Amino acid sequence: MLDITLIREQPDFVRDELAKKGYAVDFSVFLERDAKRRQLIYETERLKAEKNQTSAQIPQLKKSGQDVAPLLARMKEINETIKSGDEQISHLNTVQKAFLDALPNLPADDVLPGGKENNQVVRSVGKRPEFSFQPQHHVDLCERLGLIDYKSGARLGGSGFWVYRKLGAQLEWALLNYFIEEHLKDGYEMILPPHILTWQCGYTAGQFPKFADDVFQLRQDDGESFSQFILPTAETALVNLHRDEILSADQLPLKYFAFTPCYRKEAGSYRAEERGMIRGHQFNKIEMFQYVLPGQADQALQELVDKASRLVENLGLHFQVSKLAAGDCSASMRRTYDIEVWIPSMNDYKEVSSASDAGDYQARRGNIRYRDPASQKPGFVHTLNASGLATSRIFPAIIEQFQMADGRIAIPDVLQKWMGGIKWLEA
RNA sequence: GGAGAUGUAGCGAAGCUGGCCGUAACGCGCCGCACUCGAAAUGCGGUUGUCCAGAAAUGGGCACGUGGGUUCGAAUCCCACCGUCUCCGCCA
Numbered sequence: 401m402l403d404i405t406l407i408r409e410q411p412d413f414v415r416d417e418l419a420k421k422g423y424a425v426d427f428s429v430f431l432e433r434d435a436k437r438r439q440l441i442y443e444t445e446r447l448k449a450e451k452n453q454t455s456a457q458i459p460q461l462k463k464s465g466q467d468v469a470p471l472l473a474r475m476k477e478i479n480e481t482i483k484s485g486d487e488q489i490s491h492l493n494t495v496q497k498a499f500l501d502a503l504p505n506l507p508a509d510d511v512l513p514g515g516k517e518n519n520q521v522v523r524s525v526g527k528r529p530e531f532s533f534q535p536q537h538h539v540d541l542c543e544r545l546g547l548i549d550y551k552s553g554a555r556l557g558g559s560g561f562w563v564y565r566k567l568g569a570q571l572e573w574a575l576l577n578y579f580i581e582e583h584l585k586d587g588y589e590m591i592l593p594p595h596i597l598t599w600q601c602g603y604t605a606g607q608f609p610k611f612a613d614d615v616f617q618l619r620q621d622d623g624e625s626f627s628q629f630i631l632p633t634a635e636t637a638l639v640n641l642h643r644d645e646i647l648s649a650d651q652l653p654l655k656y657f658a659f660t661p662c663y664r665k666e667a668g669s670y671r672a673e674e675r676g677m678i679r680g681h682q683f684n685k686i687e688m689f690q691y692v693l694p695g696q697a698d699q700a701l702q703e704l705v706d707k708a709s710r711l712v713e714n715l716g717l718h719f720q721v722s723k724l725a726a727g728d729c730s731a732s733m734r735r736t737y738d739i740e741v742w743i744p745s746m747n748d749y750k751e752v753s754s755a756s757d758a759g760d761y762q763a764r765r766g767n768i769r770y771r772d773p774a775s776q777k778p779g780f781v782h783t784l785n786a787s788g789l790a791t792s793r794i795f796p797a798i799i800e801q802f803q804m805a806d807g808r809i810a811i812p813d814v815l816q817k818w819m820g821g822i823k824w825l826e827a
Numbered sequence: 828g829g830a831g832a833u834g835u836a837g838c839g840a841a842g843c844u845g846g847c848c849g850u851a852a853c854g855c856g857c858c859g860c861a862c863u864c865g866a867a868a869u870g871c872g873g874u875u876g877u878c879c880a881g882a883a884a885u886g887g888g889c890a891c892g893u894g895g896g897u898u899c900g901a902a903u904c905c906c907a908c909c910g911u912c913u914c915c916g917c918c919a
Binding site for chain 2 (some may be wrong): 438441442444446448449451452454455456458459462468471473474475476477479644646675696704711
């Protein structure tokens with residue numbers, strides 16, 4: 401949600417900023433409607449004030465035995481005008497809100513306009529592994545070593561699911577343990593949220609109403625509407641933890657992390673090169689989240705990027721960090737860094753973490769505020785989130801980057817303590 | 828799933844035979860001041876959010892879980908929904 405005052409006062413600025421995201425908008429109708437709406441509010445509220453005054457007079461006149469009939473007649477008249485005014489205002493509010501809800505966040509000053517093609521690699525860690533043999537695809541390696549059972553996954557959940565087995569399941573759990581341990585060390589509070597969330601949660605996060613079709617919805621008995629859905633990321637839960645609250649400034653920043661599977665429809669997005677666990681309907685992820693004062697956002701984003709990077713780096717994987725152009729940031733976000741790990745079989749880098757600053761966009765939607773110590777007035781907090789990390793790309797990266805000529809796979813040092821001390825995945 | 832209770836400020840709680848009740852009794856907490864060498868105790872004062880108009884001072888509207896209804900007038904009466912609690916049933 402953008403600040404309506406900003407649109408009123410600098411519509412051309414907002415239009416130009418949104419254009420950087422590839423979002424074309426014309427505010428002329430909106431502004432006209434806004435002026436009309438405020439005029440109606442002004443007129444209707446004046447009548448309401450008269451109504452309140454008159455209403456207070458009636459019992460007094462009655463007490464002194466005077467005739468209240470003329471006042472009652474006037475009240476009837478006022479009430480009709482108020483009712484009609486309120487109806488018009490309510491309609492305009494609905495229209496205006498729908499318009500505002502659809503507007504994406506403005507990009508930060510330092511974010512380049514345009515789409516993917518303008519993403520910038522800002523950091524590269526490690527080197528692409530060079531193999532003295534023909535490297536195998538993670539699907540083949542995982543099946544040979546019995547780590548992942550794709551056939552059973554399809555039997556159980558349909559296309560786009562898999563089953564972790566034996567050392568595969570243990571490796572997955574080791575990754576999660578490793579991430580959790582690191583976040584606890586850094587003082588983040590661990591959260592295990594519900595996986596089913598209410599519609600309002602999706603709204604606050606900025607996913608609804610526009611992207612409601614991307615999630616698995618739980619239909620009501622009428623088969624039409626839905627009021628709950630299965631979360632596509634723990635961010636959706638964490639951003640709602642303090643919805644409708646006024647936090648005290650000295651509580652901030654609040655730092656959380658949550659583990660949940662992420663459930664996504666991914667309708668129509670299958671591509672041949674994404675076979676394996678690159679893009680499934682369910683994957684495990686640990687999500688970091690911060691609520692901060694507006695002035696703390698830059699530092700917080702840097703912290704999240706650094707934390708996510710360190711996790712990948714300490715696994716020994718080759719990866720890069722990209723700063724996304726405005727159009728590649730998701731709707732709610734003003735600035736995003738992606739951490740992308742090298743997947744040899746794809747000859748490409750795939751996102752394992754997306755670290756984003758939402759500014760006050762989500763806080764406005766969720767009415768999440770803090771009390772400013774100086775002015776004592778409430779203001780909107782800023783929210784930031786970053787994966788830390790999603791396993792479904794890290795897992796294949798480990799399998800592929802650390803494969804040996806003899807088919808064995810080296811287990812990263814940091815994971816070994818959760819793998820019973822073994823150093824190799826082998827048949 | 829069945830029965831009952833309940834939802835009022837940061838917390839507890841009164842009001843619920845409709846107008847004198849919404850900044851909202853009373854208590855706790857918090858802030859300021861006084862007393863004090865300092866503190867405790869005590870005393871006095873303050874302490875919701877949002878929207879509209881206005882340069883501002885200020886004036887006004889709205890909000891008693893949410894949404895409707897009755898009424899000149901609703902925290903109060905009626906209806907629906909949501910949350911919480913207790914008991915019963917079922918169940919990992």
